[in-house]
Amino acid sequence: MAAGTLYTYPENWRAFKAQIAAQYSGAALKVASSAPAFTFGQTNRTPAFLNNFPQGKVPAYQGDDGFCLFESNAIAHYLGNDVLRGATPQASAQVLQWVSFADSEIVPPASTWVFPTLGIMQFNKQATEQAKEDVKKVLGVLNQHLNTRTFLVGERVSLADITVACSMLWLYKQVLEPSFRQPYPNVTRWFVTCVNQPQFKTVLGEVKLCEKMAQFDAKKFAEMQPKKDAPPKKEKVPKEAAKPQEKKEKKKEEKKPEPEEMDDCDAALAAEPKTKDPFAELPKSTFIMDDFKRKYSNEDTLTVAVPHFWENFDPEGYSIWYAEYKYPQELTEVFKSCNLISGMFQRLDKLRKNAFASVLLFGTSNNSCISGIWIFRGQNLAFTLCPDWQIDYESYDWRKLDANSEECKTMVKEYFSWEGEFKHVGKAVNQGKIFK
Secondary structure (H helix, E strand, O other): OOEEEEEOOOOOHHHHHHHHHHHHHOOEEEEEOOOOOOOOOOHHHOHHHHHHOOOOOOOEEEEOOOOEEEOHHHHHHHHOOHHHHOOOHHHHHHHHHHHHHHHHHHHHHHHHHHHHHOOOOOOOHHHHHHHHHHHHHHHHHHHHHHHHOOOOOOOOOOHHHHHHHHHOHHHHHHHOOHHHHOOOHHHHHHHHHHHOOHHHHHHHOOOOOOOOOOOOOHHHHHHHOOOOOOOOOOOOOOHHHHHHHHHHHHHHHHOOOOOOOOOHHHHHHHHOOOOOOOOOOOOOOOOOHHHHHHHHHHOOHHHHHHHHHHHHOOOOOEEEEEEEEOOHHHOOOHHHHHHHHHHHHHHOHHHHHHEEEEEEEEEEOOEEEEEEEEEEEOOOOHHHHOHHHOOOHHHEEEEEEOOOOHHHHHHHHHHHHOOOOOOOOOHHHHOOEEOO
16 A cells, blocks of 8 residues: 655645545555645755656655655556556546546636636636636536536546546636536536545535636735835935944944855755846837736727737837748647647746737648747847747747738737738638637
8 A cells, every 4th residue: 555745735736636546545645735844945946855856846746665756647546546547448548538638628728717816827818718618618528428427437436536526626616606507517516526525525625616706806916926025225324424334334244143054945946046037138128018918918909909019019129020830731630739839838938028929720620720920029039048948939930020011010910819811821721710
């Protein structure tokens, strides 16, 4: 029987999967989620932790025998038993099917919709509306499957139920109000059945379903952001008093105690290299990217965001580029192509303060193409400024646009609003649906 420690932070739904699996299998699992055993952001940066878990991510599992695992699904699988994993090859494959379904179809839209309501992420109106539609599709699939079933696989709880239920936990707690979930009674019946199992309740406690859909709270989001300490104000000192003051300060400094020796955690933090801002050498611009993004995220695109963009755009400080994916013949399933786009955006997260992009997928499965409009600080492609940004961009053809041209104004309008003629896109592909 497995025995070990699960490192995580409090209320981590990914860790819940492993904890519930351990409840069913009887695995001896200790949870380290608070000081002194574990402090997220500190302990997981120490050399000792990184030696076992190179990415420093949690949940992370270390067995009493030294066996280490990262990735929540793998940990839950290891801590479970044969009943949870699927007693037959067919059942095992079905469990894996639903585990993958949760990661690819539930988690992305759930995060996009729920995180802003928790103050974790900035609100984006268009992304949230799309996420709601994606959640409806997920609920429809589950509702149909559960029409004649109590659980997702077989007649007993499996890792499929544990994984999918945990992935939907914050949806049910934050945004799936009664009117929204009303068309999907089978899903709600299944979810309530799961979270009321003793093994679930031991980990999750009492789960209360949402009564009113939570909304984005700008004040809460601002409070959640890390605050920078304001520099102390310098007071003017009279000339005749300056010299004695200097002596006093010097004397005070001499009495300072020797700094304490750093522990492993502090040493690891101090050793982290300080990265230089790749845009530090560029002159300041009058165009404030964050102002535009707020307009684009929260207000109407065509009547507010696009006019704001052109009224404030600084062609000296920023440039506009058209990008087209080089290998459309390799694009197969629509969801894989969408993942290609979202994966690039995730890898470019640190570029978001100095760039904006609207990238669309046109067509249908096995007959599609990807193209988009990108706005960068400066007059050159930003990808070359940092090695971490160079993973995807060479797969695209890039063309700098003249901000004063009608072609540029039309493309900005169409790509920003996700609608238009898109005359530059191949005719056959353009007749298909715009997916992103």
